[in-house]
Amino acid sequence: MRRPGCKRDHRTERSIKRRQARSQKGDFSDCPPITPEPQEGWKKKMSISSECKALRKQNGGSLQTPQIVELNVGGELFTTMLATLKKYPNSKLATMFSGSHPKPPTDAEGRYFIDRPGVYFKYILEYLRSNQVPVQDVQDVYKEAIFYDIEPLIKQLEDSPQIFGEVVARKQFLARVPSYTENIELMIRIARAEAVASRQSSVVACVVKMEEDVAKCRDALHSLDAYKKSAVTFGPWKASPSISDLLDCIKMDIEAKGYKISFQVYSLEKGFLFKSSNFFYKFVFTWW
Structure with a gap:
């Protein structure tokens, strides 16, 4: 017997009976569809993707190829x-x-x-x-x-x-100036040695182009030795560039090493039979 107040749902009973009858005949059309297994191609793609992820992780995010x-x-x-x-x-x-x-x-x-x-x-x-x-x-x-x-x-x-x-x-041109590179390094060493507790230090250079002027430079250098001043000699050379050109090269190459430098004519004390300003120049290194 039905309990008082309960109503029978005839539609539900009919639906249950139909499903039971179809199942006995092997008809499962009312059942939800079964999702097929992934095809072989998808399995292969998934496998390659996993390998790529593993390789990228192993290489720290970089995926290099042979090419x-x-x-x-x-x-x-x-x-x-x-x-x-x-x-x-x-x-x-x-x-x-x-x-x-x-x-x-x-x-x-x-x-x-x-x-x-x-x-x-x-x-x-x-x-x-x-x-x-x-x-x-x-x-x-x-x-x-x-x-x-x-x-x-x-x-x-x-x-x-x-x-x-x-x-x-x-x-x-500079290859024809004897010991050019060595003299540049010598100038820097002298300047650094004289830079203790000083804002600037100077190096005297004797620059001679002609062979006949070498003796004049040598005599003047003896006077510099008497005054305890260091000097570096450039030249002579057989090429068209002038003394002014070589001075520019010296400045350029020292500045290329990071130094702040300038130069000016340097006049020696009187007593020489030649004009010393034609050969002697003072290079000033400024440190700060």
């Missing part, structure tokens, strides 16, 4: 093809990634690290990609081209006005 190389050059990041780096077989970059030598170390992200200025490496890489010779920062790029030993780029940069004037003209 694509990620570089960290002095903190600047680059991505390029392996073939690009190996474009010139005799270059240092080609040697680094040839497989016959140890590769550069890697950073925390798995990129190959090269401890050079990255700001100029972009010009190196652009040349390797498209043979484009840089027109900016030419002297700095020239130094990097020498480091990486990219001979075609070195030769093309040496033909540029900036490098041609420095390498072909000025350097060739």
Whole structure:
């Protein structure tokens, strides 16, 4: 018997009876669909994805391939093809990634690290990609081209006005001045030795172009020795540049080392049969 107040839901009873009858006949059309297993292709993709994630995690986020190389050059990041780096077989970059030598170390992200200025490496890489010779920062790029030993780029940069004037003209002139580089270093040592508790220190230089003036310079130097003053001798040389040109070179090369320097004519005491101001100059180093 039904309890008082309860109503029978005839629709529910009929629905239950229909399902029971269909199940006895093997009809399961009312059952929710069964989701099929992933196909083989999906399984393969899922497997590759898992491997990539594991590889990226292992390499610290970098996913390098045999043909694509990620570089960290002095903190600047680059991505390029392996073939690009190996474009010139005799270059240092080609040697680094040839497989016959140890590769550069890697950073925390798995990129190959090269401890050079990255700001100029972009010009190196652009040349390797498209043979484009840089027109900016030419002297700095020239130094990097020498480091990486990219001979075609070195030769093309040496033909540029900036490098041609420095390498072909000025350097060739200074190569004809005896002991030029050694004398520059000597001037710096003398100036530093005299800089104790001083804002400035000075170095006297005797600059002679002609062979016949060497004896005059030597006699004057004896007088300087009597006054306990150090002097450095430049010359003689056989080339067209004048004494004024050499003085500019001395100033330029010392300033390139980070020193603040100026020069002026230096007159010795009277008693010489020649005008000492034609040969003697005082270089003043300012420290602070």
